Amino acid sequence: MSDFTTDRSSATGLFEAGIAHHRAGRLDEARGFYERTLAAIPRHGDALHLLGVIAIQRQQYAQAFDLICRAIEISEQAIYFDNLGSALFGWGKLTAAAESHQQAIALDPQSFRAHNNLGNVLHRMRLPAAAAASFRAAIVLNADFAEAHSNLGNVLRELAEPEMAAEHCRKAIALNPEFGEAHNNLGNALRTRGKLVEAAECYRRAQRLMPQEAQVPLNLGIVNREMGKPDEGIAYFRQALALRPSWAEAWSNLLFSLSFAEKVTPDAYLREALTFGRIACEAVRPYTAWSIDATPGAPLRVGFVSGDLRSHPVGYFLEGVLAHVDPARVRLYAYSTRPIEDALTARIKPRFAVWRTLVGLNDEQAARAIHDDGIQVLLDLSGHTDSNRLPVFAWKPAPVQASWIGYFASTGLAAIDYVVGDEWVLPPDEAGHFVERPWRLPHGYLCFTPPEPPVEIDASRREAEAPPTFGYLGDFSKVNDRVAAVWAKILRRVPGSKLFLKAFQFGNDAEREAARARFGALGIDSERLVLEGPSPRAEYLAAYNRVDLVLSPFPYPGGTTTAEGLWMGVPVLCKRGDRFLGHLCESVVRSVGLDDWIAADEDDYVAKATGFVHDRRALAALTATLRARVLASSLTDAPRFARTLEDAFAAMWRTYESAA
Structure with a gap:
């Protein structure tokens, strides 16, 4: 004891x-x-x-x-x-x-x-x-x-x-x-x-x-990017990766920033993206066999992976098309990557035969769920943007995988077979920018859903004797120093003109003062700037009634904002790019036949902007018919686009079967 x-x-x-x-x-x-x-x-x-x-x-x-x-x-x-x-x-x-x-x-x-x-x-x-x-x-x-x-x-x-x-x-x-x-x-x-x-x-x-927590430099990178300091943002993302080398979220933020960094060539971007792709594949066991419904006449099973099946550019470009997809040809599956849903989500949910959430599932579990659904063609609608699940694609849960709508550069994942675009964003001489193979849709690769109810166009404010107002109603982080200098040059050449900028960054005094100081250093007095914060979508669209001509930034132009501006009767000027992203605005304006609104270079951009507002009669004539022109174009022809998309999915599947 x-x-x-x-x-x-x-x-x-x-x-x-x-x-x-x-x-x-x-x-x-x-x-x-x-x-x-x-x-x-x-x-x-x-x-x-x-x-x-x-x-x-x-x-x-x-x-x-x-x-x-x-x-x-x-x-x-x-x-x-x-x-x-x-x-x-x-x-x-x-x-x-x-x-x-x-x-x-x-x-x-x-x-x-x-x-x-x-x-x-x-x-x-x-x-x-x-x-x-x-x-x-x-x-x-x-x-x-x-x-x-x-x-x-x-x-x-x-x-x-x-x-x-x-x-x-x-x-x-x-x-x-x-x-x-x-x-x-x-x-x-x-x-x-x-x-x-x-x-x-x-x-x-x-x-x-x-100092050892990787999340903090990641956040510093994001906030610097949003403040229009992409180089600082990139440096912070690299800090985060030095602390967590295989962190997919940090890689995605880095690649997103590199995709529009002024000094980063497409080849340099692709090298970085391929590094991400190799890291993403290191710990996966890709599927090599799939259970496919071989019943004659069975609809093709197509899955969309996205966190943006809501009031978001992806949602705006999907909604109209989904209403016209033939369920006898394509059985649609949605794989949502975030819990946020809204009125647009409620409207499009019935268009999917199956709606699943990947929230709470790790990559292997998410891939298994998709694989078990027998998906034949799986589309990523996010790329390296927020709430993406690109590492799931490394598991190859579907035999055919493609990237569409949500991104504008290579994902870096060899497991993704195609990048879907059109002849304008994917010219043959730029195919080498991607590890994915280009798949070109005719008549444009985007289909815009006109807002309901329609926002009225107010043409009364476009008076010939009033000085013109140039505008950009999008993320101000896209306005780099070169863009600001070009816009300032336009303002100096058009006496009395104003620049209307509407962005989430201008919801507080500090960001507005920073923008005024930035343009002030370029010789533009603050009274020539109209700076406004965010607002609900209908109010945002109505704000285009205060603009005569939209200036799209570069090398990261507007896509959704271009479509919205055109629909609101305001022509959009853009500069020709040298990669998918840079061609984004080109694709939208070409789809409505405004090829002459694409400038060859910065000097041409200034010349076109000043020339278009100088001829106020011609500008007024264009704006008076622009909404009708948009509604009659391929940009909003949802029934035709749905058939085009169905044909593309079927052709992708035939290509796979013939090679299998």
């Missing part, structure tokens, strides 16, 4: 020594004492549990899972289940992680940390409303829990409550000024509200506090 008491007393000392080392961050020493504790008492649940915690800290999640499960076999404690959930979360097993945290809460409903951890899992599963409820529960239990306030702020931003999000982040910072994640999340909330300068400062504070 005395020997047993001695052994237990000794084990207690060993265990307490392990805890002291653990708290001091000396993990090797702590692990040694926990192992010696177990040598004395093999069924010491706390020692097993804390060995599991050390494994979590070292990102050894499978080992952590095994150790904590052994602890639970000895004693079912709430904290054990909570940390088991953390191990599963790190391991990527989100459903099981959520169940473990829920079990912890069932055992100890007052565990504010378990509620917070459950919220983190639900957030990763792209269930923001449920995550917010868990974070709120944690705050109710502990109002001074800074981590939960920060997490709630982050998820409220996603739920379109940026002001409340900022409030919770500021509360977290007040509780813990050195909490880097709260500074980062406050930056996210401010960026959502268009307060880019303030957001950048928050990210810089976060970076000082968390």
